[in-house]
Amino acid sequence: MRRNHVTKQNDLLLLLKLMTTVITYDYIILGAGASGLLLAYRMSQDPSFNDKSILIIDQTQDKGNDRTWCYWENGVGEWDAFLTKTWSNVFFGSQSFSKIIPISPFQYKMIRSDAFYKSLWTSVNSKSNFSFIEAVVDSFTELKSGVEVATKTDTYFGAKLFNSLPNLEFYKSQNKYPLIHQHFVGWFVKTKVDSFDDSAATIMDFTLPQNGNTRFMYILPIDKKTALFEYTLFSKELLKYSDYEKAIEDYLRNKGIVDYEIIEKENGNIPMTSFKFNDLNSEHILNIGTAGGWTKASTGYTFMNTAKKTKEVVAFLKKEDDLSTFDKRTKYRFYDLIFLDVLAHHNNEGAALFASMFRKADIKTIFRFLDEDSTLLEDLKIILSVPPKRFIQAFFKRLF
Numbered sequence: 001m002r003r004n005h006v007t008k009q010n011d012l013l014l015l016l017k018l019m020t021t022v023i024t025y026d027y028i029i030l031g032a033g034a035s036g037l038l039l040a041y042r043m044s045q046d047p048s049f050n051d052k053s054i055l056i057i058d059q060t061q062d063k064g065n066d067r068t069w070c071y072w073e074n075g076v077g078e079w080d081a082f083l084t085k086t087w088s089n090v091f092f093g094s095q096s097f098s099k100i101i102p103i104s105p106f107q108y109k110m111i112r113s114d115a116f117y118k119s120l121w122t123s124v125n126s127k128s129n130f131s132f133i134e135a136v137v138d139s140f141t142e143l144k145s146g147v148e149v150a151t152k153t154d155t156y157f158g159a160k161l162f163n164s165l166p167n168l169e170f171y172k173s174q175n176k177y178p179l180i181h182q183h184f185v186g187w188f189v190k191t192k193v194d195s196f197d198d199s200a201a202t203i204m205d206f207t208l209p210q211n212g213n214t215r216f217m218y219i220l221p222i223d224k225k226t227a228l229f230e231y232t233l234f235s236k237e238l239l240k241y242s243d244y245e246k247a248i249e250d251y252l253r254n255k256g257i258v259d260y261e262i263i264e265k266e267n268g269n270i271p272m273t274s275f276k277f278n279d280l281n282s283e284h285i286l287n288i289g290t291a292g293g294w295t296k297a298s299t300g301y302t303f304m305n306t307a308k309k310t311k312e313v314v315a316f317l318k319k320e321d322d323l324s325t326f327d328k329r330t331k332y333r334f335y336d337l338i339f340l341d342v343l344a345h346h347n348n349e350g351a352a353l354f355a356s357m358f359r360k361a362d363i364k365t366i367f368r369f370l371d372e373d374s375t376l377l378e379d380l381k382i383i384l385s386v387p388p389k390r391f392i393q394a395f396f397k398r399l400f
Contacts, residue, residue, distance in 0.1 A: 214350025
């Protein structure tokens, strides 16, 4: 009786396995947000991948305007066709230092995601070797010859996997590297009369209650009657949603803006950590986007780094096979680690830290430093622009 029971059980398992479709691809991309879709787009534009079968899996394809991306850039850029607005000046505000800063030859650029997504999908869908599956990924497992991806209904096999779906437990469950959340709620507001100076984007305005954290308003005036106000924190703990909205309402009232319409809302939570994401990569799996540590740890900026990294991935795939060797650590990871150590342990001092940097350092030097394209001399200028005590303490703590 026991043997018959085991045999029937094995037959049932075999039947279930046969009922599950197994399909094989050269590359599987998990997630069709900025990083996943940008990588697919890069591949679709390169003839070297015309003979490769590429699968994209996401729970939804049409994401709409789920993101607002901003970045600075010198001159004409790859994504200029999708720009909503550009600014030649930025405003930094704090209790100790406030200034409208010209950023020429740079421009601060803004993209809404809907048109960007649609254009990239047009390129990807024009290629017959690309497929899209609308599904929720349950798990993926590395095998000797590739990776197996399981959804609720099917199993897919890929020689290589690019994962953009973050697993927060990897960096939340460790204590070696601090985790700061960049969390925000934003209102797109429209007024009946001219209310905004649309010649400058406010990248940080700390002239609001800090309440023991690093808190600022981020403002993108699209025209004189329309602007995005994002109440943003760099902190370990999140707030109640109503707290973010009240802060925006209070800020607008303090600026004399009381007659307005909220035409759209957005919110987000970007992890800021120097966790060693490279250690999660393997021969057949490369984590990309936020899941791969492509978010600038000290600022939360991701878009331009992702655009750059996806180019590098495509070039890498044409030469190398082991994905674990893709990304190399640089001096900037250590800089970010020290900065986050300070911010994690002295979160109430963030406003003073940034005010000192923007007061003492040239804006173009700051941009190059944050772009990870600075010289050692420029690195030194940034290091000398911030209050030294906390950074020296954090440096020696990491050193020893």
